[in-house]
Amino acid sequence: MSNTDFLLAIENLTVSFxxxxxxxxxxxxxxxxxxxxxxxxxxxxxxxxxxxxCGKTAATGGSIRFKNRELTRxxxxxxxxxxxxxxxxxxxxxxxxTVYENxxxxxxxxxxxxxxxxxxxxxxxxxxxxEVAETIFLADCLDMEASLLSHGQKQWxxxxxxxxxxxxLLMLDEPVAGMSVKEREQxxxxxxxxxxxxxxxxxxxxxxxxxxxxxxxxxxxQGQVLAEGPxxxxxxxxxxxxxxxxx
Amino acid sequence: xxxxxxxxxxGAIFAMQGFSGLSLFCVFLLxxxxxxxxxxxxxxxxxxxxxxxxxxxxxxxxxxxxxxxxAPWFMDYYFFLAIAxxxxxxxxxxxxxxxxxxxxxYKRPLDTLLATWGLSLIMQQFFRSTFGAREVSPTLxxxxxxxxxxxxxxxxxxxxxxxVTITAAxxxxxxxxxxxxxxxxxxxxxxxxxxxxxxxxxxxxRVDRNTFALGxxxxxxAGAVFTTIASTGPTSGSLYIVDTFLVVVFGGAAxxxxxxxxxxxxxxxxxxxxxxxxxSMAKVITLTAVIGILMLRPEGLFSIRVRK
Amino acid sequence: xxxxxxxxxxxxGDLLALLLLAAVIFLVMPLTLDIFRLxxxxxxxxxxxxxxxxVLCWGYGGIxxxxxxxxxxxxxxxxxxxxxxEASDPEATAIQSTPGIPDFMDWNQLTELPWFxxxxxxxxxxxxxxxxxxxxFAFLIGVAMFKRRVSGVYFAIITQSIAAILTxxxxxxxxxxxxxxxxxxxxxxxxxxxxxxxxxxVLYYLNGALLIGCIVIGRYIxxxxxxxxxxxxxxxxxxxxxxxxxxxxxxxxxxxxxxxxSAVGGAMFTLQVGFMSPSFIGIVxxxxxxxxxxxxxxxxxxxxxxGTLLVNYGKTAFSESYPELWLFLMGALFIGVVMAFPNGxxxxxxxxxxxxxxxxxxxxxxxxxxxxxxxxxxxxxxxTASSPDDNLPRPAGAGR
Numbered sequence: 001m002s003n004t005d006f007l008l009a010i011e012n013l014t015v016s017f018x019x020x021x022x023x024x025x026x027x028x029x030x031x032x033x034x035x036x037x038x039x040x041x042x043x044x045x046x047x048x049x050x051x052x053x054c055g056k057t058a059a060t061g062g063s064i065r066f067k068n069r070e071l072t073r074x075x076x077x078x079x080x081x082x083x084x085x086x087x088x089x090x091x092x093x094x095x096x097x098t099v100y101e102n103x104x105x106x107x108x109x110x111x112x113x114x115x116x117x118x119x120x121x122x123x124x125x126x127x128x129x130x131e132v133a134e135t136i137f138l139a140d141c142l143d144m145e146a147s148l149l150s151h152g153q154k155q156w157x158x159x160x161x162x163x164x165x166x167x168x169l170l171m172l173d174e175p176v177a178g179m180s181v182k183e184r185e186q187x188x189x190x191x192x193x194x195x196x197x198x199x200x201x202x203x204x205x206x207x208x209x210x211x212x213x214x215x216x217x218x219x220x221x222q223g224q225v226l227a228e229g230p231x232x233x234x235x236x237x238x239x240x241x242x243x244x245x246x247x
Numbered sequence: 248x249x250x251x252x253x254x255x256x257x258g259a260i261f262a263m264q265g266f267s268g269l270s271l272f273c274v275f276l277l278x279x280x281x282x283x284x285x286x287x288x289x290x291x292x293x294x295x296x297x298x299x300x301x302x303x304x305x306x307x308x309x310x311x312x313x314x315x316x317x318a319p320w321f322m323d324y325y326f327f328l329a330i331a332x333x334x335x336x337x338x339x340x341x342x343x344x345x346x347x348x349x350x351x352x353y354k355r356p357l358d359t360l361l362a363t364w365g366l367s368l369i370m371q372q373f374f375r376s377t378f379g380a381r382e383v384s385p386t387l388x389x390x391x392x393x394x395x396x397x398x399x400x401x402x403x404x405x406x407x408x409x410x411v412t413i414t415a416a417x418x419x420x421x422x423x424x425x426x427x428x429x430x431x432x433x434x435x436x437x438x439x440x441x442x443x444x445x446x447x448x449x450x451x452x453r454v455d456r457n458t459f460a461l462g463x464x465x466x467x468x469a470g471a472v473f474t475t476i477a478s479t480g481p482t483s484g485s486l487y488i489v490d491t492f493l494v495v496v497f498g499g500a501a502x503x504x505x506x507x508x509x510x511x512x513x514x515x516x517x518x519x520x521x522x523x524x525x526x527s528m529a530k531v532i533t534l535t536a537v538i539g540i541l542m543l544r545p546e547g548l549f550s551i552r553v554r555k
Numbered sequence: 556x557x558x559x560x561x562x563x564x565x566x567x568g569d570l571l572a573l574l575l576l577a578a579v580i581f582l583v584m585p586l587t588l589d590i591f592r593l594x595x596x597x598x599x600x601x602x603x604x605x606x607x608x609x610v611l612c613w614g615y616g617g618i619x620x621x622x623x624x625x626x627x628x629x630x631x632x633x634x635x636x637x638x639x640x641e642a643s644d645p646e647a648t649a650i651q652s653t654p655g656i657p658d659f660m661d662w663n664q665l666t667e668l669p670w671f672x673x674x675x676x677x678x679x680x681x682x683x684x685x686x687x688x689x690x691x692f693a694f695l696i697g698v699a700m701f702k703r704r705v706s707g708v709y710f711a712i713i714t715q716s717i718a719a720i721l722t723x724x725x726x727x728x729x730x731x732x733x734x735x736x737x738x739x740x741x742x743x744x745x746x747x748x749x750x751x752x753x754x755x756x757v758l759y760y761l762n763g764a765l766l767i768g769c770i771v772i773g774r775y776i777x778x779x780x781x782x783x784x785x786x787x788x789x790x791x792x793x794x795x796x797x798x799x800x801x802x803x804x805x806x807x808x809x810x811x812x813x814x815x816x817s818a819v820g821g822a823m824f825t826l827q828v829g830f831m832s833p834s835f836i837g838i839v840x841x842x843x844x845x846x847x848x849x850x851x852x853x854x855x856x857x858x859x860x861x862g863t864l865l866v867n868y869g870k871t872a873f874s875e876s877y878p879e880l881w882l883f884l885m886g887a888l889f890i891g892v893v894m895a896f897p898n899g900x901x902x903x904x905x906x907x908x909x910x911x912x913x914x915x916x917x918x919x920x921x922x923x924x925x926x927x928x929x930x931x932x933x934x935x936x937x938x939t940a941s942s943p944d945d946n947l948p949r950p951a952g953a954g955r
Contacts, residue, residue, distance in 0.1 A: 054797060080799035092794040094787040105783050106798050113808045116780040165799065292708050351894060356708045357619045358893040361849065364842055365889025372882035489719045489838065492712045527727030534720050538713060542699040545709065 004065060007032045007199050008053070008169055013062035015052055022048045024223035025062070030169070035195045037202045037210050037231075040220035041243065046203045047089065049220070050171050054086040055079045066169065081111075085167035089174050091154035095147035099138055099157060102146055103129045106161040128164065135193070136160035137186060152183035156190070163194060170194065171201045176209055188212045219243075270407050270476050272514035273414040274300075276507060277469035278487055279494040280421060281462035283506045286495055288438050288458045291349060291359050295367035296491065297484025299463040301374055302340060303333030303470020304479040308378075311385030323388045330413065330471045337467025342460035349459060350452065367484070374481035382480035391475065406475040417468060422503055424461075434458055493537050499547030509547075513537060572857050573770065580763040590752045597759040597827045599867040600766055602627075604820025606848040606859035607769055608813030613845070614853035615777060616809045617789030618706065622714030623817050623844050625721055626689035628836035630818025633688060635738040635831040636672060637681040638749075642742045658740070663730030678745060685822045686815060693814030697807035706792075706806070715838055722837035737832025741825070749826055762823045766860065769816045773856045776812065785809060846885075849892045852901025862899055 008030040015023045023045045030036050038046050051057040053064055055076040064071040071079055080086075094102050107129065110119035121129075133139045136156040141149065146157060155175055162170055175191070176184045184206070191200060191213050204210050210217065210231065217234045219226040227237050234240055282296050307329035314325040344366065352359045387406065394404040425431040436444040437451045445451045473483070490513065498509030513533060520529035541547070584596050605623045612618045645654040651661040656668050674680045696717065700710055725732045733739070741749070748754060776782055788795040788802050796802050825831045834840065843866075851862020866888070873881035896902060 056793075056797075075801075076796050077799050077801050080797055086797050088794070092791050094790050094794070096786045096790055097783060101783055105780065105787055105795075108799060110780055111800050113781065113804050116784060116805075117776065119780040161794075161798065290708070292712065348890065348894070355893075357617075357711065358897070360619065360621070360708065360711055361842075361845065362890045362893040365886040365891075365893075368882050368886035368889065370886075372879060372886065375882075376879055485838075489716050493716055496709060496712060525727060527723045531720050531724050531727070534716055538716060538720075541713065542703065542705075545700075545703045545705045 004029070004068065006030060007034075007067060009063075009065040010049075010053075011063050011065075013049075013052060013064060014060055015048060015057060016060045021223050023052060023059075026220075026223070026225055028218055028225060028228070030199050030201065032168075032199055033195065033197070035191065035200045035202065035213060035215050037204055037214040037217045038220060039204065039207075039210060039217060040226070043222075044220040045223040046220055047173055048223075050086060050173055050201070050203065053079075053171065054084055056086075077111075080165070080167075081108075083166075083168040085162035085165055085170045087155075087158050087162055087170070087172045087175065089177070091151065091158050093146050093149075093154055093157050093161065095145070098143050098145055099133065099149070100129060100142040102157060102161055103132060103164055106164050108165045132160045132164045135163065136190065152179040152187075155179065156187070159190070159194075167198060169199050169201070173203045174205065175202060176204065176206055184209055269514075270410050270472075271518055272511050273410045274469055274473055274476065274487060275490060275494055275514045276414055276510040277417065277465055277472060278491040279498070279506050279510050280418065280503075281465035281469070282491055283462075283495045283498065283503075284421070284425075284465070285459055285462035288434060289349075289353060289455055290356055291353070291459070292356070292363070292492065293349075293459075293462075294360055294363040294488070295344075295370055295484075296363075296463070296466055297486070297488040298367050298370035298374075299337045299341060299466035299484070300470040300473060300487070301370070301479065301481070301484040302337045303329075303467035303472075304474050304483060305374065305378060305470075306333045306336055306467070307471045307474045308383050308385040308479055311387075315386055322386070323390060326388055326391065326471070329385075330468055333467040333471040334464040335467075337470070338460045338464035341463025342456055344463075345456045345459040350455065353455075371481045371484070378481070380481060382478040382483075384478040385474050387475060410472050410475060413468070413472060417465065418503075418507065421465070425503070430457075490534070493534065493541075497537050497541060497547055505547060569774070573767070576770075576857050576860060577763075577767055580766070581760065585756070585759070590755055593759055594755050594827060595871065596864070597755070597762050598824060599864050600762050600860070601820040601824040601827065602844060602847060602867065603766055603860045603863040604769060604823070605813075605817040605844040606851065606863045607766070607773055607856050608816035609845060609848040610853055610856050610859045611773055611776065611785075611816075612806075612809045612813040613848065614855075615782060615785040615789065616806060617785075618806060618810060619711045619845070620714045620810065620813070620841075621711045621838070621845065622716075622718035622841050623813065624836040624838075624841035625714075625718050626693060626814040626817035627821035627824070627840075627844070628721070628725075628831065628833065629689040629692065629821065630685045631821030631825045631831035631835065632732075632738065633675065633681055633684045633818075634822040634825040635741060636675040637678060638741040638744060638825065639738050640668075640672065640676050641744070642740060657733070657738070659733045659736070659738075660730055665730050669731050685818055689818035689821075690811050690815045693811045694807060697810045698803075701803035701806040701810075704803075715841070718837055718841050722833045725833040725836065733832070735833060737830055737834070739830040739832075741829050744826065750829065755827065758823070758827050762827065765819055765823065769819065770856045770860075772812075773816075776809075777856075781805065781808070846889055846892065848899075850888065850899050852899030854898055855901035858899055858901030865900075 006029040008028075010026060010028045013023055013026045014021060026045075026049065038049065040046055048057060052059050053066075053071065055071065055074060055078075059072050062072075066079075066082055066084060069082060071082070071084070074082070094105065097105065104121060104125075107125055109125075110116045130139065130142070133142055136159055138149075138153060138156060138160065141153070146154070149157060155178075159170075159172070159175065172191075176187050179187065188209060191202065194200065202210075202213070214231045216229060217231050218228045219234060219237075219240050221243050226243060227234055227240050229237075278296065278300060281299070282293065285291055285293055285296075307326070310325045310329045310332065311322075314321040348362060348366070349359065352362060391406045391409065395408070423431075425434060433444070433449045433454050436447070437449060437454045441451055444454075470479075473479070477483070477486075494510045494513055495506065497513065498505035498507075516536070517529050517533045520532060524532070580600070585593055588596065605627055609620070609623065612620060639657045643655065643657045648654045648656070648658065648661070651658065652664075653661055653666050656665065660668070675684070696714070700706070700713065705713070726735045728734070743749060749758065777785075784795060784800065784805055788800075788805065792802055821831070821835070824835070847863040847866050848859045849862070850866050851860065852858030869884070870881065873884065892899060898905075
């Protein structure tokens with residue numbers, strides 16, 4: 001277990017389900033302010049990797065250090081408070097609440113029961129909510145019930161709910177799935193913007209989108225790292241082409 | 248608690264209580280099997296499950312009355328017909344219930360609890376209106392009464408042996424049905440991946456309906472068995488319903504073996520404790536222990552680690 | 556940015572609904588009913604405490620407890636123990652073999668007061684016990700269940716089992732608890748005879764006041780961040796957890812609040828009706844209390860009270876004249892509420908067609924229905940997660 005300057009240091013990470021190794025001895029390093037895209041065929045272990053980092057699944061071996069703090073033993077909500085935000089594959093927003101309330105509830109204060117009882121939205125928090133809503137293109141929909149948003153808007157709302165927590169590492173699982181072309185463009189722009197203040201890990205399948213946003217790309221295959229490097233290198237990597245890109 | 252008995256006396260007590268516990272175990276197991284199939288398949292807890300037991304019990308009672316009055320020569324054989332008929336009637340009623348109510352509530356398990364409770368009230372009142380509020384008992388055939396002398400100190404009642412045989416046969420039948428037949432394959436496929444099963448051409452709605460009906464049918468058989476242990480009233484089903492739920496949850500609802508082991512341990516614990524303490528304390532201690540264990544291991548005794 | 560008063564009393568529509576309820580309880584009922592029937596309504600209103608608690612933990616938090624009778628009974632028994640000890644002073648019990656202890660203990664050949672009865676000779680202790688004992692019990696259950704992520708159906712079944720176990724325990728230990736008959740023949744509270752008509756009036760008003768108090772507390776909770784979190788975790792528990800909240804703490808909190816409300820109801824029941832028995836603790840009464848909340852509207856604190864009154868009135872009316880019919884009706888009620896009216900009476904009152912008929916004429920589609928979204932019905936009998944800034948137009952579905 002090395003002491004490290006990287007934001008996120010994954011070393012020899014393994015998780016096994018009854019003998020099947022979904023993630024097998026994975027080592028990867030994410031730097032501050034980096035936008036890393038993780039690609040790979042279905043079943044490669046990409047979502048499981050995110051599950052392991054955010055604590056949804058418990059690792060059976062290896063270590064994950066975030067700002068030099070070991071994450072593998074922490075409870076999920078503690079990992080979030082450390083500064084890790086996770087977006088799920090299917091939009092996971094609160095359908096019963098309005099856009100404003102979704103963001104309000106995600107605001108990172110008053111997370112204990114007693115504090116939450118007496119929490120009041122003051123001007124500062126209100127301003128921050130509107131600021132984030134602006135960033136995610138939903139400034140006009142603040143009082144709309146979240147279930148009425150379009151699929152793409154729901155994805156943005158979820159990103160917004162994570163942004164407002166001010167995470168230093170943001171993990172997005174297929175953020176543009178189901179989006180129109182225009183929405184994809186907007187999302188690419190959004191991601192480039194938010195990357196300025198934090199590191200982002202994105203799992204994606206849409207190669208065009210990946211090319212537009214990626215600094216470095218990590219390719220997973222059958223639970224292991226197949227290749228890693230800038231997009232131009234990866235595109236021409238023979239192993240990757242054979243396993244995944246295919247064209 | 249155990250002083251004052253010699254070792255062989257204790258052995259005999261355990262054996263006899265064990266055997267009386269065995270009848271209880273059989274009723275638990277049959278009820279739990281039915282409920283576990285339904286719960287494992289559809290995540291539905293049917294609060295009216297006890298009432299399907301009552302269907303089987305009242306069927307047995309009616310057959311006994313008819314045989315007594317119109318066909319006394321049939322008295323020795325009616326019990327086997329009662330078991331079959333109890334299964335069939337409970338199966339049909341269960342099928343209708345799933346069709347008219349349960350299938351609309353699959354995404355809402357808590358609401359299903361309430362709706363099936365309502366169903367149980369209606370069924371209980373139906374029994375009360377049809378058969379009266381007082382408890383009744385079928386006249387058991389002669390060969391069922393009496394007991395078999397095993398050793399000097401232990402006597403095994405014959406109806407106990409019949410009950411065990413029927414339960415064992417039914418359990419084996421269910422095992423073969425679920426794990427060795429084509430239909431069972433469909434059931435397991437639907438449980439594990441409903442969407443894919445549907446895409447592969449399995450009529451998941453019909454599978455659900457038949458599974459639910461099967462679970463209810465097994466409860467009907469439990470009802471016939473039940474008549475050899477106790478008398479039947481409109482609320483007889485509610486006697487065992489809490490225990491049955493705990494048996495299912497304790498056993499993990501994921502495996503047949505888990506259900507069997509769970510039913511056995513709970514029934515035996517209660518029965519043996521009953522000899523040394525009062526009936527109510529035996530029940531309290533057993534159930535509290537089960538809940539305590541569940542709090543430590545919420546997924547039940549037997550469960551498979553699954554990737555979410 | 557809601558002020559404290561807004562949090563407590565809700566929007567204008569909510570305040571109106573609360574005043575209406577208060578008027579019904581404090582004015583309409585006492586003026587139109589004789590003392591016997593008023594006492595009956597008082598009894599129903601004690602069940603309403605449980606229903607209000609269920610709106611919080613079940614309607615908003617998604618936690619179905621089929622064992623609220625546990626807390627109702629524990630609160631009731633605490634009060635009953637105090638009253639029984641007061642009624643069992645050595646003079647009144649001079650004919651017993653052991654004077655000075657409750658009659659049922661004497662019948663069971665006990666010769667002294669069991670240790671856990673002794674502190675209940677003190678009224679202050681009893682009051683504290685009514686609030687603390689059931690809440691602590693709920694806390695223990697909550698910690699054991701929610702920290703281990705047991706919820707949903709499993710939780711419901713386990714609460715049901717605990718209710719069954721407690722009932723069996725109480726019935727079995729006749730000497731300690733009065734057994735199946737419970738603790739009866741209660742006479743005076745600190746010298747004041749609770750069986751007189753005037754006492755019943757006083758207790759009725761006290762009951763009503765406490766109930767309104769619980770509703771106001773409930774409103775505060777629901778309009779705070781906690782209320783929104785409850786709605787959120789009912790919908791997507793994982794998302795709440797991954798937003799940095801320890802979800803189990805919120806569930807434990809709301810479950811304990813519901814338990815405390817139920818306990819107060821139980822204690823008021825004992826005072827008004829004059830006894831407490833295990834028949835209010837078990838499976839059947841506990842699930843009936845759920846139906847009270849469901850009929851009134853599981854998302855509506857005030858609706859829950861009306862639901863309780865309605866169902867209990869029906870029960871009394873029908874089971875005298877048509878007892879067979881009543882159980883069929885109850886069963887149908889359970890099924891009907893679940894399948895046709897998931898938000899109960901309150902849901903019907905807020906549904907679109909009522910609003911269109913009574914509040915506004917049907918709108919053309921010109922503004923895309925936006926005006927319908929902005930409309931607030933005149934009287935909304937609900938406590939909802941209110942928008943923090945009342946300048947924003949309230950979205951249509953806010954009364955879920």
